[in-house]
Amino acid sequence: MNIKHLLDKAFSEALSKLVGSDTPGIVKQAQREEFGHYQANGVMAAAKKLKTNPRELAEKLIEDIGLKGTCFTEIAGPGFVNIHLTSDFVAQQLNSVIKDSSLGVPSTEVSKIVVDYSGPNLAKEMHIGHLRSTAIGDSLVRVLEFVGHDVIRANHVGDWGAQFGSLLAYMDQLRQAGQSLSTELTDLEKFYQAASALFKSDESFAKTARSYVVRLQNGDNECLSLWNQFIEESIRHSQEVYEKFNITLGVNDIRAESAYNNVLPIVVQELEEQQLLVESEGAKCVFLDEFKGKGDKPLPAIIQKSDGGYPYMATDLAATRYRTQELGADKVLYVVGGEQLLHLRQVFAVAKAAGYIHEDQEFLHLPFGGVLKEDGLRFKTRDGADVKLIDVLDEAILRAFNVVSEKNPALSESDRGEVARVVGIGAVKYAELSKNRSTDYIFDWDTMLAFEGNTAPYLQYTYTRIRSMFRRAGTDSLQGSIVLGENAELRLGVKLLQFPETIESTLDDYQANVLCNYLYELCGFFNTFYEQCPVLIAEEPSKTSRLLLCELTAKTLRQGLELLGIETVEQM
Ligand code: ARG
Secondary structure: OOHHHHHHHHHHHHHHHHHOOOOOOOEEEOOOHHHOOEEEOOHHHHHHHHOOOHHHHHHHHHHHOOOEOOEEEEEEOOOEEEEEEOHHHHHHHHHHHOOOOOOOOOOOOOOEEEEEOOOOEOOOOOEHHHHHHHHHHHHHHHHHHHOOOEEEEEEOOEOOOOHHHHHHHHHHHHHHOOOOHHHHOOOHHHHHHHHHHHHHHOHHHHHHHHHHHHHHHOOOHHHHHHHHHHHHHHHHHHHHHHHHOOOOOOHHHEOOHHHHHHHHHHHHHHHHHOOOEEEEOOEEEEEEEEEEOHHHOEEEEEEEOOOOOOOHHHHHHHHHHHHHHHOOOOEEEEOOOHHHHHHHHHHHHHHHHOOOOOOOOEEEEOOOOOEEOOOOOEOOOOOOOOOEHHHHHHHHHHHHHHHHHHHOOOOOHHHHHHHHHHHHHHHHHHHHHOOOOOOOEEOOHHHHOOOOOOOHHHHHHHHHHHHHHHHHHOOOOOOOOOOOOOHHHHHHHHHHHOHHHHHHHHHHOOOHHHHHHHHHHHHHHHHHHHHHOOOOOOOOOHHHHHHHHHHHHHHHHHHHHHHOOOOOOOOO
């Protein structure tokens, strides 16, 4: 049950009946604890209009809409009515949520949603630049699936284009020199750098490389087999990263750029038939009024280059066509960096003009900022190369191992290893997801691995505190129900009931930090409760009731973290 919805609907309907006008969305969560639980904004204005006392009006409303016993109101400040949930109502709701595997989150009308995320370029190893798209996208699909949507993961990897020319030419050169390719390909990044260096310094190599691009595009068997070998190795590598990073993408979620090869000429033909294509400097382009470059010059979307090759734009157009026509998507979300804003705006606009995207289909770009170092500069290795994602993850686990060993030296080495994996990976992900995705963020090991503050280790640790209490209690199955007496119990109870609202607002603007903040606050409420209300030494029925509150807190924490792609452990 979504409490905010319940109150909002009841208040809005009753108020519009009284005042005659539509008063949508008047109830919202109170931002500050001292205000209580919710606030209604339209009541003051309505009372003025009706020339009645706002408090009396609010109480009358509660009575009229049958919410008596559910909540009571209080007038606060100049402009709103505070709504407090009664402890009986909260307890009754909690007792039903605790039996519900979806923790009170109501099922939604199901949409088919494609989420385009991660999408590394297979010519190189995944680097820190892929951290955000991968973590944000994966959390998004988890939340969308949790509320019941039909989600399709789309890993639009780059596996085609000019850069593969030098890679294939270099592979061929090594092969002819009798070197073992599988050994050479163990470090893709080095391999890529060596091939690019040759391309820059050796004119005849560059020439060969260019000819390999043409051979590849023409389907030359030898080239294709080298290409396949490279791609296979690269995919094996990215899957290894996904596994370590606890990402739900599998090989079947890959739909690479090359998968659209055969459709590209059809796209050109369809755009031609619709008279959208214009030839400009030998290239086939679409000019739309809304895109202007420097000096107001029309900005082209290039669909086919003068040499016949197809750029990134063409593949992306073909992908929109595939996603609407073949997959039947209602919505497509692109978790792609902010630097591709113009590119995706053009893709969507051309696709709409071409009829690939219809009015009732929503294509949205969810941009994000960059990952910076403490000094505010982009993340690079000392020699200016990108930092490999796998190295970041390994370092996170290593650092977490040191932290965990210091905190809990009594844990066996293998247990510490497992805890370090869960904490290290969780810390990296949480640092990422707890920030507003649209801005840059600073990657700082010490902050993200801290056991205090808004961090994964803090949330994971709070979870283990509850679990260890249950071990001490010696029971996991509780008979009885929640009754709320103390203020700290009520506050925790209300917070627990706000999980469904949180999931809803997380999806409003696809911001995982809404969920992170909720979990952080939930831990705060729990810890206050735990300080103020003894659990194991309490008398019945308080003892069972409190244990049940603890259990629901643990379940909510675990579920919330799982939606962020973060695991929990039983002790740390
Ligand atoms: N491969 C692209 C890159 O590395 C990201 C792909 C994003 N998705 C898309 N449909 N364009 O920048």
